[in-house]
Amino acid sequence: xxxxxxxxxxxxxxxxxxxxxxxxxxxxxxxxxxxxxxxxxxxxxxxxxxxxxxxxxxxxxxxxxxxxxxxxxxxxxxxxxxxxxxxxxxxxxxxxxxxxxxxxxxxxxxxxxxxxxxxxxxxxxxxxxxxxxxxxxx
Amino acid sequence: xxxxxxxxxxxxxxxxxxxxxxxxxxxxxxxxxxxxxxxxxxxxxxxxxxxxxxxxxxxxxxxxxxxxxxxxxxxxxxxxxxxxxxxxxxxxxxxxxxxxxxxxxxxxxxxxxxxxxxxxxxxxxxxxxxxxxxxxxxxxxxxxxxxxxxxxxxxxxxxxxxxxxxxxxxxxxxxxxxxxxxxxxxxxxxxxxxxxxxxxxxxxxxxxxxxxxxxxxxxxxxxxxxxxxxxxxxxxxxxxxxxxxxxxxxxxxxxxxxxxxxxxxxxxxxxxxxxxxxxxxxxxxxxxxxxxxxxxxxxxxxxxxxxxxxxxxxxxxxxxxxxxxxxxxxxxxxxxxxxxxxxxxxxxxxxxxxxxxxxxxxxxxxxxxxxxxxxxxxxxxxxxxxxx
Numbered sequence: 001x002x003x004x005x006x007x008x009x010x011x012x013x014x015x016x017x018x019x020x021x022x023x024x025x026x027x028x029x030x031x032x033x034x035x036x037x038x039x040x041x042x043x044x045x046x047x048x049x050x051x052x053x054x055x056x057x058x059x060x061x062x063x064x065x066x067x068x069x070x071x072x073x074x075x076x077x078x079x080x081x082x083x084x085x086x087x088x089x090x091x092x093x094x095x096x097x098x099x100x101x102x103x104x105x106x107x108x109x110x111x112x113x114x115x116x117x118x119x120x121x122x123x124x125x126x127x128x129x130x131x132x133x134x135x136x137x138x
Numbered sequence: 139x140x141x142x143x144x145x146x147x148x149x150x151x152x153x154x155x156x157x158x159x160x161x162x163x164x165x166x167x168x169x170x171x172x173x174x175x176x177x178x179x180x181x182x183x184x185x186x187x188x189x190x191x192x193x194x195x196x197x198x199x200x201x202x203x204x205x206x207x208x209x210x211x212x213x214x215x216x217x218x219x220x221x222x223x224x225x226x227x228x229x230x231x232x233x234x235x236x237x238x239x240x241x242x243x244x245x246x247x248x249x250x251x252x253x254x255x256x257x258x259x260x261x262x263x264x265x266x267x268x269x270x271x272x273x274x275x276x277x278x279x280x281x282x283x284x285x286x287x288x289x290x291x292x293x294x295x296x297x298x299x300x301x302x303x304x305x306x307x308x309x310x311x312x313x314x315x316x317x318x319x320x321x322x323x324x325x326x327x328x329x330x331x332x333x334x335x336x337x338x339x340x341x342x343x344x345x346x347x348x349x350x351x352x353x354x355x356x357x358x359x360x361x362x363x364x365x366x367x368x369x370x371x372x373x374x375x376x377x378x379x380x381x382x383x384x385x386x387x388x389x390x391x392x393x394x395x396x397x398x399x400x401x402x403x404x405x406x407x408x409x410x411x412x413x414x415x416x417x418x419x420x421x422x423x424x425x426x427x428x429x430x431x432x433x434x435x436x437x438x439x440x441x442x443x444x445x446x447x448x449x450x451x452x453x454x455x456x457x458x459x460x461x462x463x464x465x466x467x468x469x470x471x472x473x474x475x476x477x478x479x480x481x482x483x484x485x486x487x488x489x490x491x492x493x494x495x496x497x498x499x500x501x502x503x504x505x506x507x508x509x510x511x512x513x514x515x516x517x518x519x520x521x522x523x524x525x526x
Contacts, residue, residue, distance in 0.1 A: 041363075043348070043350075044350055044429065046349075046350065046363045046364075047364075048352055048364045049352060055352040056352065056361035056365070064369075134427070135350075135427050138426055138428065
């Protein structure tokens, strides 16, 4: 069976039920240790974990500062962060319109990162609508 | 016409305490038996002996109440006491309800508790209310109030709270007749010719920015904005120059509680402790997806809140003269304000009628009435004024 392309793996993130496994497959494909996905809270403006993914991230001060920075950034944001606590590694955030894809650890190929970036507007629109719906229901 | 007796005892012997209350009731009612007695007792007591003595002395088994965490009347208060309100009335009717097995099935417990309500099958009197005392340590309190509202068709005003145990948070009991029961809800149905007034208020205001509840397990608040909940409290402590000792966080938490956004007000939750994962245990459940803020208050605010709750309850009587009242406030409020809690009770006493009031410090407060902020609360004053 052929390996799924980066495009297919990003598209798979649109399915909330399969998002947790899709994001692991994407991390593996990109050559990073983990991929995290955040969507802007429509009321508070904070970046919070996307629905269907772990909702609690136990990081250190560098992680908190990095995520805060992503809230006021568009494009790429890179730093060395402590996540989880006690583990320091590089992080690269791809940010668009209140959605952030964070690539944690490893050295992703530029070509694959660019593909994720190209799909980010679509993912951001979809996640924004989903976040609105989930929080309205809550 | 309604006759009432408010009484309190510091007797340490439970049988003697029950008998002493019973004698006070008989004396206050000129030798007649009470129609109903509401009683709150410190966890130091043997409840069976206490209730037996009270029932024998007051001449009724229509008894509802709970263990508590501070007992008071309009003229006295203390810890380790028993307070009671006895009623004898030609314009009110009373019946006792008990729902067991809250932990197993709160819906079934709620339905069982109201199954004896006479106002559900007929309408012998125009106004329907109920005192609700629940074992808050069993959880499901918010759902319980909701289910009792549904089971009574939304036609009852509810007031009351969560049973206490002198602040130990180990085991609490509700009283129904002569039975002390854990993992249960007890109800005193009150059918009346005139309305019962219920008022609710707290004096807390937001002290921080809104945060989203991203992970929660009942009353265990796991994360806010995707980070361990304790981090929000740590950041708030640092920003406001307060000390948060994670090994002993209660002193900080008593002054920094959580407010759940609810329309134009806040439903309060008292944090109690922090676990190894940075989750914060709260005194009652918090809904997933809610927006919460860290809240602050002052002693003066607590007094103003008690006044406001009392005024609201009196206004709900529609100009009629007030009879005896019941006052509930959080054990956290008493622990936070210390001796200044007397000022809160004095504020209630100054506004209420000569019939006075009986009450206790609870683990959460219950209120459900038109125009009032309903549901299950923490750190909130709930006042119920019975008709004269």
